[in-house]
Amino acid sequence: MIQPLRGMKDLTFEQSERFVHIIKTSIEIAKRYGYSYIETPILEETALFKRSVGESSDIVGKEMYQFEDKGGSDVCMRPEGTAGVVRAFVSAKLDRQPIKQKFYYYGAMFRYERPQKGRLRSFHQFGCESFGESLVYEDFSLISMVAQIFDTLGISYELQINSLGCPECMPYYKKQLIEFLTHISEDLCEDCNRRMVTNPIRVLDCKNETCQSLLVTSPKLINQLCESCDTDFKKLTSLLDSAKIAYKVNTNLVRGLDYYSKTAFEFISTEIGAQSAIAGGGRYDRLVEFLDGKPTPAVGFAIGIERIMELVKMPESQKIGIYLGAMCKEAIESLFFIATTLRQNHKVTLEYSAKGFKSHMKGVDKINPCFAILIGEDELQNGKVWIKNLETQEESTVLIEEIEEKIKN
């Protein structure tokens, strides 16, 4: 038997229903914020991710499904969604138009990692990317949109925000931080010493207690943002305050991808184990430029579908559709005419084998329809069917032509 690949899952029945419900809800809300759908390829040139996500990140460094295709191109299965959307934005030369563009997308992402709870090799994200708006109002709108999606899905969360600064204030801060870390490097853990070189900001959210105690006195970027970053961050917090969206400023919040600047945010769930980030996003004003577009401010987010799958409160399933069955062989084929007619407007489940009444009703229970329609010998002779409304329990025997009307009531 061939099993799915490691870290890849099939979704069926209740699970796939949850998946669809999440996507449908997200789409509906994204549209209300003016977003339209963008579909981009799963396979992209490797260079795209190296330039956008950043070579220093683990994603690009060791987690990509990267290979040479038959034409000899170095290609990659997308490990995240933003890079492809930005590439598409630039490819279509939308960066040369003065109009603001807003896109939503959803689909499979691939990362070659060791699977664990909430982390798969093939997983799905729903995301939004907004291009051309530099005002912090857009950052706020996106955060409220994620909040609205989670509220609608019945998911509780904690929102964390931070500012990562910009090319004006970040490099200066980084220098300061490295200097600070160098002084205490001997007492920092092995991982932190490695991070000092690869991504010094990451040291700040080390889970090691000794490291954390040493970091209490570390310089904080939030205290030395440039004027523009500082104003925007304060504006964001005041907007969140007045919208009554609860948040926590987490000065250690670092996004894993190199392209973020200014606003960074993460939605956390405490109910799903170690992989607790259920959505993440932020501003990436320089990425379009990195990918050969005209400088265009942008901000976006992504939701991890698998991570919220178990958290979603599903609407109660209601009776839907019609069950059709025959109790004698001769009647089976007469069902097709009825089914075809009813399928103009209704969901119809058609049982092909003749069975006893009881067997049929067991089948009815399984699919939970509004109506059960059965034909036996008597009905067949009279051109009638037995029909039962499973909601009211009312049942009757009617002519085939009268079915449609019976169902309306």
Add this chain to the structure above:
RNA sequence: GUGGAUGUAGUUCAGUCGGUAGAGCGACAGUUUGUGGCACUGUAUGUCGCGGGUUCGAGCCCCGUCAUCCACCCCA
């Protein structure tokens, strides 16, 4: 990539000291030849993850391997 746990029926799991495999749930059938969900009765189902080793004999012990789960790293 590192560490730990676990692989037995469709599923959840039991399986003693090593002696040829068991339960609940689910499925199917019947009790009721046309009134379901409940109840009762019955039936079916296994490469005990895979490969090797020890043994008269392995689901159980040993080695390897694959997979799953959890955590680290990292991320949605």
